[in-house]
Amino acid sequence: MNDAKVIPMTINGRHRGVSASPNETLLESLRGLAYFEVKSGCEKGDCGACAVLVDGEAVDSCLTLTWTVEGASITTVSGLGSVDAPHPLQKAFIDRGAAQCGYCTPGLIIAAQSMLDNDTRDPDEDDIRVALSGNLCRCTGYTKVFDAVSEAARIMREAGESS
């Protein structure tokens, strides 16, 4: 790893120094640190499987160089909730059967969270379609995904949550 340097960042609330070479992507760095919930799909920005939040905005980690996120706060889908305390989006994906093979699911949930945080907390179907347009799913046909995001948004509004 020639020319590697340590890039400080926060990942899921934990301060870390990530050793990375200049051309290393955030996807490579995160998976190298065993954040395997960040999925590697096309590795060229087409599928959205690798999406994470960087300072609250969804980005494709395969298109993001690790050196460019120095000092940033990174959130993977595991940073949103856990098995014991799932985030409303995670729970809704389960309840609505919106995950089949599940490979796309982390990226879809990250994209949905970014929409709810940054664009609208009361999305209609068009809002959800636009927000998830960069995320490909080969299994679900999307209908249950849209239902899950809509349900989670409603539950979060009713709970008065912002995230």
Ligand code: FES
């Ligand atoms: S793996 Fe990053 S967009 Fe497909």
Ligand code: FES
């Ligand atoms: S659930 Fe299989 S790719 Fe989306």
